[in-house]
Amino acid sequence: MTDRDGTAPGLARLAGLIADETRATCLLALLDGRAWTAGELARHAGVAPSTLSEHLGRLVAGGLLAEERQGRHRYVRLADARIAHLVEDLAGQVAPQAAARRAPTLGASGARSAMARGRTCYDHLAGRLGIALTDALTGRGLLRQDTGFALTDAGLGWFDDVGIRLDRTSRRPLARPCLDWTERRPHLAGVAGAALCRHALDAGWCVRIGSQRAVKVTPEGERALSEALGIDPAALR
Amino acid sequence: MTDRDGTAPGLARLAGLIADETRATCLLALLDGRAWTAGELARHAGVAPSTLSEHLGRLVAGGLLAEERQGRHRYVRLADARIAHLVEDLAGQVAPQAAARRAPTLGASGARSAMARGRTCYDHLAGRLGIALTDALTGRGLLRQDTGFALTDAGLGWFDDVGIRLDRTSRRPLARPCLDWTERRPHLAGVAGAALCRHALDAGWCVRIGSQRAVKVTPEGERALSEALGIDPAALR
DNA sequence: CCGATGCTTCGGTGCCCGCCGAAGGATGGC
DNA sequence: GCCATCCTTCGGCGGGCACCGAAGCATCGG
Structure with missing residues (x-):
């Protein structure tokens, strides 16, 4: 009768993809619009390559990232402009608090x-x-x-x-x-x-x-x- | 040097608030713009009142919901139009898959x-x-x-x-x-x-x-x- | 070919959190 | 004042998942 039957689980799953600090770090990094390799992202996020590999798997499976394999490198980027918009929007909601907290300590x-x-x-x-x-x-x-x-x-x-x-x-x-x-x-x-x-x-x-x-x-x-x-x-x- | 220092944890926390099926169900229900009581939402989501009480606590603390206490009732509604927009947007991203899956079984x-x-x-x-x-x-x-x-x-x-x-x-x-x-x-x-x-x-x-x-x-x-x-x-x- | 590099798979560990039921305020009706 | 209703707090349980290191597989360079 309501949205429960269909939208809610999907909404929760989508949000769940972003609801991890490591994955969020990756998504924000990828906001530059370029493709990063898995290793770069692992170093950037400060986790083991194995850990990040699993994160990338989830993000790609969830449709947030597109991947491109070149030789031994795995390049990923945001899937499309809609996803970028989504991340921007969410990050924009966060800024009001985070920016204030961050300003004095830059x-x-x-x-x-x-x-x-x-x-x-x-x-x-x-x-x-x-x-x-x-x-x-x-x-x-x-x-x-x-x-x-x-x-x-x-x-x-x-x-x-x-x-x-x-x-x-x-x-x-x-x-x-x-x-x-x-x-x-x-x-x-x-x-x-x-x-x-x-x-x-x-x-x-x-x-x-x-x-x-x-x-x-x-x-x-x-x-x-x-x-x-x-x-x-x-x-x- | 990058967004890690500040935005990423906030982004993950914000997404985490939505990344639960019960909370997602509540947020979608509240998209009607009206105030619901805690009990109504608990029945709607199909969980115990105690469980829902904790969810509401999180959502309010996270700034997604505004609450108003009237007697023994706790009314909650979406905090503002920006939050509503956010939930709409996220739900909109979900629809493409969910709607297709849902259509034949309505x-x-x-x-x-x-x-x-x-x-x-x-x-x-x-x-x-x-x-x-x-x-x-x-x-x-x-x-x-x-x-x-x-x-x-x-x-x-x-x-x-x-x-x-x-x-x-x-x-x-x-x-x-x-x-x-x-x-x-x-x-x-x-x-x-x-x-x-x-x-x-x-x-x-x-x-x-x-x-x-x-x-x-x-x-x-x-x-x-x-x-x-x-x-x-x-x-x- | 052989080693170095980049990535993935696989156990194993530990933490977080969603869930419930029971008990405890608080409020309103009688 | 007493009971019903609504909500909250508190243990306790269970599942999911983020993390790592070790081992394995591809690729590239010499």
Whole structure:
């Protein structure tokens, strides 16, 4: 008569996949959108390879991860954008408490502040860079936030002018808000967010720093962003 | 250096709260947006009151539920719309498999088909009714889905004309998609969805059936919906 | 080929937690 | 005041699962 018959067990199983600190650590790491090897994740999470192997088995069986075997390496990544969205969303709910608790004790502030400046969040840009882009798009009437989160017609034109092709046929929404857990504000995700991120990396507007998901805006990027969206380069530093 | 320091334990704890079939059952039941007593939930979930009491303790401590004590009754409800959204989202991910498995075995089809026709989903309308409203709003240019999910200026005017006041100051988005797990399509949630649902109940467009969250469109409702949005009454039956 | 590397499988251990029933407040009705 | 109802607390039980190390299997490099 109610949801019990079907949804509840599935819901519990899905949540159970995330309800382990080691697996949660993996999922958050994989939010950078890239594929990690099993060994990298094991070292990252601080557990034995054998332990992590079992975790990966569960996550893949549960549909959260996709795997790809190459030689003796097992590469895994988040199965799709929906899963990434899910993890982001859950992590966003956590941030309010965790961030407050974490703030006074931050240690390696260099890497952290680089992350705060700009980073990828699965397949789009986050951090102050992501916010700056979102604000600039909104300020120029290309993106609406007041009545929802959607590109305007002018926004569609802007993407076209810059030379970014948007896949309008995808079932994924063109524009979607993603809560940023350093800035605590939504930034642009969805097809448009992903395309913008890809373009920014392809065109050399920004480059990845080190092996983490932090990104840095290049001098050309500053010029391009200033010209295309009127973003003050100083806001990105 | 990564998310491990702070987010991962919180994420695992949050997911852990949902990762139990009994608790999941409660959360799904509470998606109707109303307050349930501990005893009702215990019977609903099929466990001893003592067991459920502990579950409620966890859920409240974890911030997922809000409680209100009235005499010897303990009423609980979802803490806020964000939590409801979270549970909806997770349940939406589950549906693809669970629904397929469930379809051939449905037993009490009366109650289920009533739910499929129309129901509340936390604080907005879902089921075929919710889809019909969303489609009608979209078809009339009041709601855009192609570039995101947002009310248009005409949509703002429509709400005003119908006499539905929208709280523009809330941090909650005006329009937000919520995945319907009987229809598998997004319907209108957010401030506008909640206001529309409240208005529909207040104005007698529809009434709740029984103690579940199913709703039925009244004859006046059919007239009003036909007039205000051009919805064919037959589509709601 | 042979060793090094990456991953998986398999016991074994220990902890966590969901469950119940019994007993103990607390509240409301009579 | 007394009993019924609702909820909570407390042992105790049982199952599930996260973890490790050792052994085994594939792959890659010399």
